[in-house]
Amino acid sequence: MSGKTALIIGATGQTGQYLLKELLASSHFTKVGEYGRRLTDLATLSTGKDKLVQKAIDFEKLEESGIKDGKWDVVFITLGTTRKAAGSAAAFERIDKDYVINSAKEARVPDHLQRVVYLSSGGANAKSSFLYPRCKGQTEEALASMGYSDTIVFHPGLLTGTARPQSRLPEVIAEGVINTLRLSSFFSNLEIKASTQNTILVTNHHSLGYVRWPLWAGVWR
Template sequence: MAGKTALIVGATGLVGRELLNTLLSKDHYAKILIVGRRSIEIKDNRIEELIVNFDELEKYQSQISAHDYYCCLGTTMAQAKSKEAFYRVDFTYPMELAKIAQADPQFETFNLVSAYGANAQSGLFYNSVKGQLEEALKEMGLPALHIYQPSLLLGYRPHFRIWEEMAKLASSIFSFFIIGSRLRFWAIKGSQVAEAMFYVASSDEKGIHIHKPLEMQRIARKKEYTFDSSRSKVA
């Protein structure tokens, strides 16, 4: 739709980078607002960058406005160095963004990249924080909340992650022995997640929806989104 604006936070990450490429390949958005700590250094007349200090995100509220908010923020314990820093990036910052979105007159959809296995009650810190964020967002009463739960993400990363590389190798080996839909839960390309995010957000589907790997792969392949209660849970 002409005149619509998309906002991406986390555009330098695997999914965020793929999402930006996806949006630039479409004519759905007249403007793409990139909110981040540093410039992405990609030139396109639809891109507008806002360099922020995420610890003071509320100070930039008057400069932040979009129809579709895409939150692709995420880190690892190795990068964050502490549980406190990890929690700040994976919970606090996305929640602050959601609050800004909720107060935005243009706001239509909030799209969050979470993780397969997210559970607020999990004994794993990573899954627990992801789950806590999902639950907190659900309680906000946003008109349209789409949560994407990718499993192992495949794609280029600037930072080498040894455990992830080992998992990718295992995936390539054991894929010969895994048949049917189970294989689709083992790994998903960042580009597939990005494609799914675009088609879901542009569908104007209201409510709370959880998108699993199999559904995201299906959407990316068909390049369309039709709500299916067997694949996308409405809370």
């Protein structure tokens, strides 16, 4: 994975802010793009600022964002909200599903090997009668059919069997994302098998399956 470029959408969120720092500290990535409505204050970053490219974008006008121009090798999406924060069910779906799907579409470059990594939620189900899991599930299915070389979807759970404080959950998830990618070659032909442990949902050329969540993460599905 050496010398790769990474794009992160949703870097100012709870998990996104930790993931951005992990990407900037990683020697695997030589260029990191942060695109979003709000951007990280550079004063809060201690390392890797020289390889960071920031751009404020309007999610309603993604065609003007220039995301595609970066030809990113890995697209990380940690964008999300709650119904309460969004103000309505329609607004929630627009942000939590449409913005994610549209961002991934805009970042996709035909004939370029790319991996998309999406932070979803446990219980995601496209056929659920409940808004939150339905939106997450529909988003996962849309990403899986978008033509990326690999689609990795994280289903984070709660901390268990660990002394880590609950407030560190976003940080632990971010570390898990990075360490999982380190475990495999960048565009390897992933062999996916079912796991009863905490899992990361993976698609490779539209084939769905599960791989084991790193045991050190101390999470459950």
